[in-house]
Amino acid sequence: MIRMLLLSICLLLAGERLSAENGSRLWLRQDTTANAKVECSLLSPTLDIACSELKRTWKGTPVSLELFNDATHTALGPEGYTIRSGKNGITLGSISEKGLLYATYHLLRLQATQQDTQSLHIEERPAYPIRILNHWDNLDGTIERGYAGHSLWKWDELPATLSPRYEAYARANASIGINATVLNNVNASPEMLDTPYLKKVKALADIFRPYNLKVYLSVNFASPMIIGKLATADPLDPQVANWWKQKVHEIYSLIPDFGGFLVKANSEGQPGPCDYHRTHAEGANMLAEALKPYGGIVMWRAFVYSPSDNDRAKQAYLEFHPLDGKFLDNVIVQVKNGPIDFQPREPYSPLFGAMKHTPLMVEFQVTQEYLGHSNHLAYLAPMWKEFFQYVKPESIRAIAGVSNIGDESNWCGHDFAQANWYAFGRLAWNPELSSESIADEWLAQTFTANPQFIHPVEDMMMQSREAVVDYMMPLGLHHIFAWGHHYGPEPWCTIPGARPDWLPSYYHQADRKGLGFDRSHTGSNAVAQYPDSLARMFDSIDTCPEEFLLWFHHAPWTHTMNNGTTLWEELCRHYQHGVDKTRNFCQTWEEVKPYVDTERWNAVNERLQIQTNDAVWWKDACLLYFQQFSKMSFPKDIERPV
Numbered sequence: 001m002i003r004m005l006l007l008s009i010c011l012l013l014a015g016e017r018l019s020a021e022n023g024s025r026l027w028l029r030q031d032t033t034a035n036a037k038v039e040c041s042l043l044s045p046t047l048d049i050a051c052s053e054l055k056r057t058w059k060g061t062p063v064s065l066e067l068f069n070d071a072t073h074t075a076l077g078p079e080g081y082t083i084r085s086g087k088n089g090i091t092l093g094s095i096s097e098k099g100l101l102y103a104t105y106h107l108l109r110l111q112a113t114q115q116d117t118q119s120l121h122i123e124e125r126p127a128y129p130i131r132i133l134n135h136w137d138n139l140d141g142t143i144e145r146g147y148a149g150h151s152l153w154k155w156d157e158l159p160a161t162l163s164p165r166y167e168a169y170a171r172a173n174a175s176i177g178i179n180a181t182v183l184n185n186v187n188a189s190p191e192m193l194d195t196p197y198l199k200k201v202k203a204l205a206d207i208f209r210p211y212n213l214k215v216y217l218s219v220n221f222a223s224p225m226i227i228g229k230l231a232t233a234d235p236l237d238p239q240v241a242n243w244w245k246q247k248v249h250e251i252y253s254l255i256p257d258f259g260g261f262l263v264k265a266n267s268e269g270q271p272g273p274c275d276y277h278r279t280h281a282e283g284a285n286m287l288a289e290a291l292k293p294y295g296g297i298v299m300w301r302a303f304v305y306s307p308s309d310n311d312r313a314k315q316a317y318l319e320f321h322p323l324d325g326k327f328l329d330n331v332i333v334q335v336k337n338g339p340i341d342f343q344p345r346e347p348y349s350p351l352f353g354a355m356k357h358t359p360l361m362v363e364f365q366v367t368q369e370y371l372g373h374s375n376h377l378a379y380l381a382p383m384w385k386e387f388f389q390y391v392k393p394e395s396i397r398a399i400a401g402v403s404n405i406g407d408e409s410n411w412c413g414h415d416f417a418q419a420n421w422y423a424f425g426r427l428a429w430n431p432e433l434s435s436e437s438i439a440d441e442w443l444a445q446t447f448t449a450n451p452q453f454i455h456p457v458e459d460m461m462m463q464s465r466e467a468v469v470d471y472m473m474p475l476g477l478h479h480i481f482a483w484g485h486h487y488g489p490e491p492w493c494t495i496p497g498a499r500p501d502w503l504p505s506y507y508h509q510a511d512r513k514g515l516g517f518d519r520s521h522t523g524s525n526a527v528a529q530y531p532d533s534l535a536r537m538f539d540s541i542d543t544c545p546e547e548f549l550l551w552f553h554h555a556p557w558t559h560t561m562n563n564g565t566t567l568w569e570e571l572c573r574h575y576q577h578g579v580d581k582t583r584n585f586c587q588t589w590e591e592v593k594p595y596v597d598t599e600r601w602n603a604v605n606e607r608l609q610i611q612t613n614d615a616v617w618w619k620d621a622c623l624l625y626f627q628q629f630s631k632m633s634f635p636k637d638i639e640r641p642v
């Protein structure tokens, strides 16, 4: 009896230990006692990783890793690969070691998601050569818009102490095909380029290299003044250009495969070329020239606006479109997916498609700055797929995601936020993948492949982003967040001294007549920045898709919606749907309890409760506020706001 008791205590403790690791293992949780037969005739740090991953985890026929230089593999490019079954087992093939590493993770994913691994004939190549995370991490360890603890990079310990999480981070990225990372905030500290910091960056780059993860840095345009003690940062000043050349030389002597710079210039108070009456192109090109001899690139951000101008949504286009064709060929202009700022729903930024002679890349936000931080479950693949419905994947050159990773034990704060890191990587590799299939893959690897779990939870994930739109900003409403933290509602903002674009008169413009921002030809005419057919569709209140109605129109409260109800009624219903959906999520989570370990079940459950309360808060706050203008009563099927 006593032995039984002791045994159960031991089992319980073992279970606890196991579950404490639960979040930290991300989607890489397969049994590692396989001892598979793996053949590889070459040795290198990257192939060592691939071989030991397979040896530990692969449970099928023997695998061999081979470098090829035939036409098929050459056509698949340096990161592409094949996976083929043959008489003697499976062959992973590529022209490069990195291709073999990606093939390895592909094969292991097939096993983890319980797919057929008997007759494989797979050919893969990534859609973009640069699939990059942007960390908004500061040198003091805080993360701008980060909701998962502090920075992973322990700058005060580096380079002497190397946290095991650095390698775990690189491995997780490699497993989903992310091949690049910007380590620091776009609001960049000039100190990042000081020699002691560069040595710390080198230590990270050395760990990341075998995982094919290239390091980039955000730079402050005024660095030549602040750390170089020059009198100016004017990009046309030869001393300035020379300072950058020296700095770049120093970086490459430490990190020979350094990727390049990400720059936020003349935006939200950051210094830039316009301070010297130079253009963004002149600023970017000066840096590009310094990087060119080493194969480095500049990712120059187009996130610029002045809050006092009449329509922020038009400004990036107005400033960048005239510069089309003026950037050197190792500059990529990095554009946020929408024209304002990562709102739960935005139409795509009209710069895409308009800059015919300039390589562009899209910047998605993985961290949920405007989607409930790490408290709300919001699976973002459908939002990014929506962008690709308008912007052809092949029209852009690269893809960036603002990271949601911090030093919390489960990396992302919310266990389901890991799915957004995962989905970003998978879509960056192949934007044609469906959101559903990515969710399924992630769930099977992260929790269980049991369909009783996957079906309801995939369904919950698929509805989650639309739920956030519904309870925060339906029908094209945007930016009605509380000042500063971007979490709760504040459509009424009356803070003295608040920025002009934060006032009710800017984004939602509720008045006696109606609601929404008139961006049609009778208003700011932002519609004209889109290609003709879209411009016409957005311009007319009758053809504008309802999800963008209040983005492009100031619609009367009594405007007849597609289903015959009024705008006011439909608005109320969307808020109510959002609330109802979050309640359903709680119910679903309750039902799948048997399939999830206690630790993660509780953590997610706690957050779902917060999300549901927040949804009610948003609904009540917004509807009571807007009702002051509509003066219409709440439809019967809506819970009375209190």
Ligand code: GCU
Residues within 6 Å of the ligand: 144, 145, 186, 187, 264, 268, 303, 341, 369
């Ligand atoms: C948003 C965000 C800022 C960030 C900025 C950017 O405005 O709130 O914290 O610095 O975007 O993308 O540069």
